[in-house]
Amino acid sequence: MSGSLAAFADLLERLLFTQGRNAKLALLRDWFASQPDPDRGIGLAAITGDLGFATAKPAMIRALVAERTDPMLFDLSYDYVGDLAETVALLWPAPEHPEPPPGLADVVAALELAPRASVPAMLADWLDRLDVSGRLALVKLVTGGLRVGASGGLARMALAEWSGRPVEEVEEAWHACLPPYLPLFDWLEGRGPRPDAAGAPVFRPLMLAHPLEEADLAAIAPETHRAEWKWDGIRVQACAGPSGRRLWSRSGEDLSAAFPEIVAAMEFSGVVDGELLVLRDGVVAPFGDLQQRLNRKIVTPRMQKEFPAAVRLYDILFDGAEDLRPLPFDARRARLEGFLATHAPARFDLSPLVPFAEVEELAVRRATARAEAIEGLMLKRADSAYVAGRVKGLWWKWKRAPLSVDCVLMYAQRGHGKRSSYYSDYTFGLWRGEELVPVGKAYSGFTDVELVWLDRWVRAHTTARFGPVREVEKALVLEVVFDAAQPSSRHRSGLAMRFPRIARIRADKPAAEADRLEVLAAMVGKG
Missing domain, CATH: 2.40.50.140 (Nucleic acid-binding proteins)
Structure with missing residues (x-):
């Protein structure tokens, strides 16, 4: 096997069998440095789950392998191996007359343009031309089931290390691009400007908290910290502006289709941070009610009525085009209160601060959190800027005991x-x-x-x-x-x-x- 698909197959195999975060980072850095465009961006999108093909599904692959092998042998092998791509790669008959395999960019272009009816024959032809590692890479590429231990966060860290750019800048520029990320690589290699997400409803990296340990309590004081409830929902970021509206999960997954009523209520221009909940008459419903709405492609009016979604806000990143992230928490809180008073979007409300004079009061409030269907407390430095990632000492989460x-x-x-x-x-x-x-x-x-x-x-x-x-x-x-x-x-x-x-x-x-x-x-x- 030759060509860029061979290089991608080699990368996947090495990631799959390489232990340790630093070793995986090194493999990804080498991929970015050695592969041409658009191949490196395509491989990156596949690894991080940003590449999908509507015409190629696992069921299609199963049907193809059933035509070439004994179905019982496939079932027994799949039971033992536990991975569809690996099973297909091992069982698919070796080609009698090997031919050069397609390139990585060729595979992607063909899958994006081909009508659904022609895809099975095209996949079978490619599988006939590939060796075991190539077949493994192809099936993982088209089904999206890579599972090689490389997350989007790890990939962006590798990009930062390879390019020498701060990972926070890479995070934001990443979300301003689409695969194969050509403007991103141009910027990282000094050939173009940093991709700008201004006005676009793209995901901005979230600020995260560290679990609070007993030793950390001594530094908590009402003069320096603010306390909030940690609500029992999921973290979301609502982005709205002239170019559209999006509701993002904490990992950058687009939730807009699952919560159309939230998107419809985003009649503002800005980026706000909060918790997605099912809210009935101001009372937070159990998390199980929210689960009824998650991971659904189609949400009926009845479901929206039975499980009414809302967002409880606790921070603001942008007010219109103004970037508020450098401001201290107290200043952002004041801007968030003014933002809500000005726009008053339906299905959005403000998460209240929890007043305290000493830490012992918070300990008592935390002890009652379970009875109030609350996960615990958030403790935030009053002077903390909104910093992407998990910076220790700025935000703490003090969850209830399990x-x-x-x-x-x-x-x-x-x-x-x-x-x-x-x-x-x-x-x-x-x-x-x-x-x-x-x-x-x-x-x-x-x-x-x-x-x-x-x-x-x-x-x-x-x-x-x-x-x-x-x-x-x-x-x-x-x-x-x-x-x-x-x-x-x-x-x-x-x-x-x-x-x-x-x-x-x-x-x-x-x-x-x-x-x-x-x-x-x-x-x-x-x-």
């Missing part, structure tokens, strides 16, 4: 990427009478050593298989911590946990002594 129950492991499933050979996704349950009923699923909280132990335990105690899922002997207790409990029609138990993670493996505890469903039911409404 809830905890002892559950019994019920099912396990293989993970993806580095974990594709391990049973790393765990479904667990609580006792309802003599029956175990599922209440949640977790794939985090444990160490690499514990993952190896759990994987071995699952393999040694499997009682049934359902495709990629193994049912296990109901004998292992896991201590699970979570942020909240809520009713759920998707779980046979009628209950579910929010953000569960495994805190401890309780191999010492008999399964019969795990918690009962009533314990979790008593926690509903306390999250």
Whole structure:
């Protein structure tokens, strides 16, 4: 295999099997330095999830491989490997008469222009011409399922290190461009001006907070800090101006289609920062209500009525075209209050400050946060500018303590990427009478050593298989911590946990002594 697709395949393979953040950064820096335009921008967009093809989907790839291999062999192999692209790459018959593969830019251009009906034959032809690593790269490219351990944040950090530009400037310039980011690379290499997002509803990097530790409390004082509630929703940025309106998540995902009523209410020019909530008569609904609206491409009027969305604001980045981020927090707060008074947008309100004379008062308020369906407190320096990223010492989040129950492991499933050979996704349950009923699923909280132990335990105690899922002997207790409990029609138990993670493996505890469903039911409404 030759050409830019070969270089992209090599990059993916190295990222997939390279451990460590610094090593991945080095691979990305080398990619930016060695590849031409537009290939490096296309690869960058694919790695960070900014590249998508409406005409090529995983189901199409499955149908193609079913024509070339034994379907049962594919199912067994996919169950073992756990990754569609890797399975297809290994099973696809080797070409009898290899031909030069297409270039990376050629693949993208062809997929963007080709009618849907012609895409399967085009993909099959490419797969016939590629070796194993090329097939892996092609399938990951067209399906968007890279899973190589390189996030958008890591990619932008690599761009900053490669170019010598501040990562904050790279973040903002990035969002002012579209793949393959030609103006961005021109600026980074000194051939053009910095991409300017002025007037455009593009995402601006958010300011983030550090978890507050006990040792940090001594520096908190009413003279130097402001306290706010940490609302139990999702962080959003609302951008509106002459060029359009957008609602962004904290990671830069466009939520506009899922919340059209919020976008319609953005009758202002500016960029504001806040929390997306379901709000009924001024009362914040449980997070489970907001989940009914998230990740939906189509939102019906009925859903908008049943789960009315709103944004509770706590900061402002731009007032019209004026950049307010260099101002101290107190000055921005005053501008935000004036902004809301002037524009009075529907479905937007102001997050109140929490007055305090000493830190002990805040500790008491934090202790009552769960009963009020609030995540905790935010503590912000009064003189802090709005700085992109997580700068320690400026903003703190003081979350309520998590809830905890002892559950019994019920099912396990293989993970993806580095974990594709391990049973790393765990479904667990609580006792309802003599029956175990599922209440949640977790794939985090444990160490690499514990993952190896759990994987071995699952393999040694499997009682049934359902495709990629193994049912296990109901004998292992896991201590699970979570942020909240809520009713759920998707779980046979009628209950579910929010953000569960495994805190401890309780191999010492008999399964019969795990918690009962009533314990979790008593926690509903306390999250």
